[in-house]
Amino acid sequence: MYSYKVFSLSSSVFMNKKTKFQLLFFHHHNFTTSFSDAMLLTLAFSPHFPQTQCCNFVPGNGFQVERGLEFDTGGAFYRRESATGRDLGVLAASLQKKVNGSLRVLDALCGCGIRSARYLKEAEADFVAANDGNECYGKTIVDNLSRVCVKEEEKWVVTHLEANRVMTDYYVEKSFFDFIDIDSFGSDSSFLRSAINTLKYGGLLYVTSTDGFSSGGHRPHHSLAAYGAYVRPMPYSNEIGLRMLIGGVVREAALLGYHITPLFSYYAYHGPVFRVLLRLNRGKLHDSRHYGFIGHCHQCGNSHEFSWDQLGRMSCSCSVSKVSNSLKVSGPLWTGPLHDAAYLMDMLDLAKQWGWIGCDGKDSLEKLIKLMVDESDPRLPFGFINLDEMASRAKINTPPLKTLMSAMHEKGYAASRSHITSNAIKTNCSMTEFIKIAKELQQVSV
Ligand SMILES: C[S@@+](CC[C@H](N)C(=O)[O-])C[C@H]1O[C@@H](n2cnc3c(N)ncnc32)[C@H](O)[C@@H]1O
Structure with missing residues (x-):
């Protein structure tokens, strides 16, 4: 016997065969549902639910x-x-x-x-x-x-x-x-x-x-x-x-x-x-x-990677964190490359051969794959600098992303946009240096 509980009315279906309950969240484009419908749907979507009752309810997007x-x-x-x-x-x-x-x-x-x-x-x-x-x-x-x-x-x-x-x-x-x-x-x-x-x-x-x-x-x-x-x-x-x-x-x-x-x-x-x-x-x-x-x-805004043998001596080089314990650590995680650039280029070539590029009028697939290729620069570390965070630390308005990127390339840093956040830059430059560059740009523009 299985028992079911409805927890909320948004999003999707989740099954857990160990605890044998199912969460149902409804948030489908073409329909909204009442609580009792949601309860019915919770049961209907279960693979354990008897076929006859299950198939009585087929919402569908057509x-x-x-x-x-x-x-x-x-x-x-x-x-x-x-x-x-x-x-x-x-x-x-x-x-x-x-x-x-x-x-x-x-x-x-x-x-x-x-x-x-x-x-x-x-x-x-x-x-x-x-x-x-x-x-x-x-x-x-x-x-x-x-x-x-x-x-x-x-x-x-x-x-x-x-x-x-x-x-x-x-x-x-x-x-x-x-x-x-x-x-x-x-x-x-x-x-x-x-x-x-x-x-x-x-x-x-x-x-x-x-x-x-x-x-x-x-x-x-x-x-x-x-x-x-x-x-x-x-x-x-x-x-x-x-x-x-x-x-x-x-x-x-x-x-x-x-x-x-x-x-x-x-x-x-x-x-x-x-x-x-x-x-x-x-x-x-x-x-x-x-x-x-x-x-x-969180104090200086910089990130660091620690290998197993560095765990005993984790600290940030900024003077404040040594005393205020502001270093947050997550892991272990994959810290290596997120993509294989050559493989992505093969995917892009194939998409072009198939006529997928340019056909939606926005080239969104091409943009996405090219961004992923840019992110694959081996000089770029994990993470990125969010421009809003930088602006709030620096107490300045954010210079245009393109201008910032060119300035960083000129100074010899690796920098790329991120496919994950449009308002961010992946770079091997520290937050302190990044803020310095942004402030210089602001002075030039006034
Ligand atoms: C995210 S949907 C799949 C969407 C589909 N791949 C697509 O691209 O449109 C997940 C599906 O997994 C099914 N499902 C959930 N848990 C399952 C499990 N443990 N075993 C098999 N199917 C499961 C659900 O019935 C649901 O149809």
Whole structure:
């Protein structure tokens, strides 16, 4: 027997098979709901709920079109804003097919099956396993996949198992995948071990977290349990969210005798959504320089990276923090590169070949990938300087971002915009020096 509790009316569905309760938050574009509807929907979305009662209620967003592909969302959770995350996944899966010559994809939490359909159609996957714990989405998923490729070709299969169960089944059968997409609600750390086991060597793992509370440092015991990282509030918490997620996979992979390399890391504010694409390789040894602790001094605004052997002597070089204990430390986290620039350029070239660039009139995908490439400059450390924080410390108006960037390049610093926050600069320059440059610019302009 399962019991259910409704906690709030915004956002999405979260299932926890251990505690056997489900949180339902409703915040879907096309409908609002009363408390009693929400209660009904909580029950309806559960994969454990009897089929007949479950399928009585199908809210649905109806038909949608993504990159020219028409599909029905049925009653499944679907976010149009997540299309960019799907674009990035499809580009990566297609590159994997080019390298391997074949492509087997597992879409472990597929919702209405839009990702599976796109992996089949655009990445030309040879086989896609589409799984969603909720049986009520079965017809929708089958219809969507049938529109792309007829069932008789045996290029896809639809299942309704708990995600860990489906991955374990494939692992036991020794039926491994080149690409596994885990698009979960909340933290997906409970899926990591089965996903790593079910991935081929050299395969790609595309994982998600929507846990903005943990990355914001608001529940360090939860981030410790989920990702092995004690996270405290930092000014660049959304980058910490990506690093926490990668660090969690580093730890899980090491336990199983593998290591991972991040190919790209993507943050989107709606959700929020943290998505990382990682390549899995044999060998336990990861570069220990890239897994450690981050400290931020609230007094001087500078950040520092600490390796394991520096833990006993953590301090900030600013004189105030030595006495006021203003250094906050989070970790261990991934402190290495968030992206592989060459890989991102291959993705961009492919997007151009496919005519994806320029077709939305905004070139938003091109802008995003180019920003990620800029962020990959190896001279840039973790984190970024938020211009509002700088202005409030310096008690000045913020000079235009472009002017600041040029001034920093002229002075020989590495500087790039951040895809995570539009009003920020990633740089190897200290906050003190940054403020000095900003003040000089302000004097020139008056
Ligand atoms: C974020 S939605 C997936 C959205 C979809 N991938 C897309 O791009 O539109 C998460 C899905 O996971 C399913 N789900 C949640 N917990 C699950 C679990 N433990 N095992 C299998 N499916 C699960 C839900 O039914 C829901 O459809």
